[in-house]
Amino acid sequence: MLQSISSFERASFFHIFLHFCLLPNLCIRTRQDVVLPLGTPIKSADGKTDISEILLKNNTDVIMGLGAVNRDPEIWGDDAHLWKPERWLGKTTEQVVSARVPGVYSGM
Numbered sequence: 001m002l003q004s005i006s007s008f009e010r011a012s013f014f015h016i017f018l019h020f021c022l023l024p025n026l027c028i029r030t031r032q033d034v035v036l037p038l039g040t041p042i043k044s045a046d047g048k049t050d051i052s053e054i055l056l057k058n059n060t061d062v063i064m065g066l067g068a069v070n071r072d073p074e075i076w077g078d079d080a081h082l083w084k085p086e087r088w089l090g091k092t093t094e095q096v097v098s099a100r101v102p103g104v105y106s107g108m
Contacts (some may be wrong), residue, residue: 013085026064030056039099040074075099 034056041052056062073080076087 028062030060032058
């Protein structure tokens, strides 16, 4: 029994390692025109308009930098840049759930 628990812990830490370090980008292609809501609004090039969504045409490649998402202080807190595997082993916080990060390892 102890061996299987130890194996489980090693497997969990391996998945956390993948989550934190080795999955730098997620690439998907749109199958239709879609409106992509932004988690945090950005300013237009002239700085006068807040942009909270982006129109993506059919067959647009979208690349999400998971390395940046997995270290975003707005999602993970001020210590997001630190290697803390327990953040993925414990209970999922409201910030993580509300971030709605796509992918297999989101909200692990």
